[in-house]
Amino acid sequence: MEAGRLLSWPPRPYVVIILAIVFLLVVGGGHTSAHKPVTSKYDYNRDVFRLLREHCARCHVKGGPGPMSLMTYADAMPWAVSIRDELSAGRMPPWPVDPTSPPIKGGRPINARDLNTIIVWASGGTPEGNTDVKLPAVTFNPQWKLGPPDLAIPMDAEHTVAPGTIEDIYECSLPVNLTGPKWARAADLMPGAASIVRDAVISIENGPVLALWQPGSDTTAAPTGAAFRLAPGSKIHLRIHYKKHFDQEQNAVADKSTIGLYFSDPPPSGHELQSFVIERSGSSFSGTLAESARIVALRPMLDRAYESLNVDAITPSGGHVPLLRLHGPRPQWLQRYWLQDPVNLAGGSEIKVTLTPLSDYSEEPKVTKQVALQMALDYVPQ
Numbered sequence: 001m002e003a004g005r006l007l008s009w010p011p012r013p014y015v016v017i018i019l020a021i022v023f024l025l026v027v028g029g030g031h032t033s034a035h036k037p038v039t040s041k042y043d044y045n046r047d048v049f050r051l052l053r054e055h056c057a058r059c060h061v062k063g064g065p066g067p068m069s070l071m072t073y074a075d076a077m078p079w080a081v082s083i084r085d086e087l088s089a090g091r092m093p094p095w096p097v098d099p100t101s102p103p104i105k106g107g108r109p110i111n112a113r114d115l116n117t118i119i120v121w122a123s124g125g126t127p128e129g130n131t132d133v134k135l136p137a138v139t140f141n142p143q144w145k146l147g148p149p150d151l152a153i154p155m156d157a158e159h160t161v162a163p164g165t166i167e168d169i170y171e172c173s174l175p176v177n178l179t180g181p182k183w184a185r186a187a188d189l190m191p192g193a194a195s196i197v198r199d200a201v202i203s204i205e206n207g208p209v210l211a212l213w214q215p216g217s218d219t220t221a222a223p224t225g226a227a228f229r230l231a232p233g234s235k236i237h238l239r240i241h242y243k244k245h246f247d248q249e250q251n252a253v254a255d256k257s258t259i260g261l262y263f264s265d266p267p268p269s270g271h272e273l274q275s276f277v278i279e280r281s282g283s284s285f286s287g288t289l290a291e292s293a294r295i296v297a298l299r300p301m302l303d304r305a306y307e308s309l310n311v312d313a314i315t316p317s318g319g320h321v322p323l324l325r326l327h328g329p330r331p332q333w334l335q336r337y338w339l340q341d342p343v344n345l346a347g348g349s350e351i352k353v354t355l356t357p358l359s360d361y362s363e364e365p366k367v368t369k370q371v372a373l374q375m376a377l378d379y380v381p382q
Contacts, residue, residue, distance in 0.1 A: 062139075163250050175235055183264050212335060275379075295345060302331035
């Protein structure tokens with residue numbers, strides 16, 4: 001028997017019905033079948049945009065340092081799964097200070113209500129909302145966070161990250177050209193190519209670290225009575241970590257960043273900011289202050305992500321002073337934590353660092369910069 005007879009068409013009325021059903025499925029149902037069912041009570045235009053603008057626009061805007069913009073629905077919707085995962089894991093926004101920590105200056109933590117709104121939207125079908133609503137345009141507008149610096153020091157030449165190179169490290173020493181001593185209360189960086197400048201360390205050559213810089217973070221000045229001393233002939237050492245966006249890999253991208261220094265009057269004590277560094281010797285390690293000190297900031301350098309990091313001081317009399325509590329700190333985010341209330345410690349005080357590893361590292365980004373685990377405390381001798 002011929003195949004055509006086995007596959008004979010149904011009567012004409014049924015043909016019309018079948019064709020109508022096919023038409024409705026293709027035209028009417030094609031759009032919804034490509035998306036998850038909408039279960040979110042929040043939508044982008046009414047609820048989510050303002051939160052992304054508040055918490056993410058410093059980086060995740062067209063032309064900014066983030067690898068994607070989240071400032072329009074068309075930009076944000078394809079990244080919904082990543083948004084959900086990064087927020088749920090605590091990797092974004094990058095501010096791991098635990099609520100139980102002594103107060104830390106700066107930072108832009110996201111509260112539980114805003115976090116829930118974004119995650120519910122990202123997990124619940126990513127509805128756009130009223131398409132007649134015209135949202136305000138968000139543009140990337142880099143500025144010196146403390147206003148124009150007292151001294152701007154540009155890199156002496158451009159550095160180009162070559163095609164095919166995703167990450168790169170560049171270091172240089174730049175003269176300050178001082179005729180007399182100066183006291184610096186803060187340092188900042190203005191990237192020449194914001195899309196690739198991932199983080200930077202600004203320090204006095206063979207001296208203290210002036211700033212740990214990362215995009216989107218606040219620039220915090222040293223507290224009253226604390227400053228870094230720059231002697232005549234000093235040089236600034238700049239170490240920049242470059243990382244291209246995923247769509248820049250095959251392009252050559254050049255950067256010529258500028259350092260900004262902010263000066264202050266000499267501190268009344270005449271003492272300059274110094275650092276005490278404790279090297280790792282296990283999941284719990286410690287060091288002892290050699291002199292009385294006013295602790296103003298802490299700078300952890302991490303070799304990997306951790307569940308928690310606690311720093312405490314044990315005074316010679318046996319007193320216990322908490323200094324820092326971090327939840328989910330990650331090595332990819334350099335941060336100096338300035339204490340809201342500096343702490344005076346006697347010489348001989350023990351500084352104890354306690355780390356708790358993550359139970360599962362499978363979802364963590366690969367660490368590309370290998371650094372030795374250490375804890376640095378910035379202090380003024382008393």
